[in-house]
Amino acid sequence: MAQASREPEAVTGQVPGHLPPEVQTFVQCLLDQKMTRLECRGCPLRTKPMVVLDLLNCAGFGPVDVYFMALNPGREEVVQWRPLVGPAGGEFHALRNAYIPTASAVLTNLFLCHTANQAEVPDVASVASRCRGLTRQIASRFTPRIWIPLGSPAAHAFGITGPITQACGKVVHKKGATILPLVHPSSLFHRRNHFLPLLEQGFQTLQELLAA
Numbered sequence: 386m387a388q389a390s391r392e393p394e395a396v397t398g399q400v401p402g403h404l405p406p407e408v409q410t411f412v413q414c415l416l417d418q419k420m421t422r423l424e425c426r427g428c429p430l431r432t433k434p435m436v437v438l439d440l441l442n443c444a445g446f447g448p449v450d451v452y453f454m455a456l457n458p459g460r461e462e463v464v465q466w467r468p469l470v471g472p473a474g475g476e477f478h479a480l481r482n483a484y485i486p487t488a489s490a491v492l493t494n495l496f497l498c499h500t501a502n503q504a505e506v507p508d509v510a511s512v513a514s515r516c517r518g519l520t521r522q523i524a525s526r527f528t529p530r531i532w533i534p535l536g537s538p539a540a541h542a543f544g545i546t547g548p549i550t551q552a553c554g555k556v557v558h559k560k561g562a563t564i565l566p567l568v569h570p571s572s573l574f575h576r577r578n579h580f581l582p583l584l585e586q587g588f589q590t591l592q593e594l595l596a597a
């Protein structure tokens with residue numbers, strides 16, 4: 386691929402050194418595409434840094450147990466260049482370690498550039514649509530047993546509408562894919578007593594699906 390002129394890391398992103406070499410090359414390719422895509426040039430997040438993906442218990446592209454898709458990278462994610470490592474990520478990994486510690490997993494987001502909060506993205510669906518050409522490239526590199534959208538916007542991307550609290554933990558089969566929507570772990574900061582049982586039940590279902 387032709388190299389776009391290099392922009393500051395604050396605008397593009399970094400390739401995490403812990404990823405397998407083939408995945409590092411792929412991540413760099415996506416960072417480069419941001420510089421040239423028309424969809425990115427018109428995106429309100431054009432000047433924000435980009436975080437692509439992380440892998441757990443996984444040696445590279447191909448089959449994985451689960452594919453987690455959250456919303457987009459927050460502050461801590463662009464410090465570590467990894468999705469789901471901020472405060473909400475801490476909650477997420479505590480549950481993941483409790484229920485599916487050895488499952489192979491892809492971690493990524495509905496759209497790939499950073500915001501400090503959701504208020505910076507007035508039209509989530511529009512940004513997600515602009516980003517789809519990149520996120521589909523990520524999804525196409527893996528064959529998950531189970532797709533896990535985290536939160537309502539990510540669930541909508543899978544065609545799951547309605548309140549995420551009702552969809553959480555309920556298995557959906559679509560076009561040969563198994564989808565298990567969960568509430569976003571950041572919900573635990575608002576109404577922990579309400580959302581923690583939902584998430585625990587969802588992870589319990591995920592554990593059972595992977596054991597089947």
Ligand code: SF4
Pocket residue numbers: 419424425426428429430431432435496497498512515516519
């Ligand atoms: S969020 Fe997606 S579409 Fe928008 S600038 Fe970033 S990579 Fe491009």
